[in-house]
Structure formats: C-alpha cells, structure tokens
Amino acid sequence: MSNPNIQDAFLQALRESGATVNIFLVSGIRLKGVIESYDMHLVVLSAPQGSQMIYKHVISTILPDKQVNYNAA
16 A cells, blocks of 8 residues: 655645645745645745745645645545
C-alpha cells in the first residue's frame, strides 16, 4: 500500500481547478489568489498584483473559495 501525500493531492486539485484560495500565514496575514505551482518547500500564488512565492512552513491554513474534490489515495 502506498503512502498517499494528502498535501500534494490537495494542492494539485486546487491548482488544476483554478479555484481562488485564501492562504493564512502563521503571522495572521491573509493572501488571496490562485495557486500557480508548488514544490516540496514553496507555493506560488498568482494574484492581480503579481505572483508571490510563499514558504510552506509559514502557511497556517489554505481556504478555497469553492469546494474542491481531491483523491489522496
């Protein structure tokens, strides 16, 4: 049985759906945009103001504006 990576499955579903997300940082700052890409350490968020590179270790919560279904299995 493989070890599913729920984080990657969730981020991939958000990226593919193009859903707008609110990303809350541990400092309390809210960022809003569309997930453009991600890797093991970073998430790239695209917004009308431009793209932002966010280190995953400072992300507290990711809240999509709409329901996104993903399969972590």
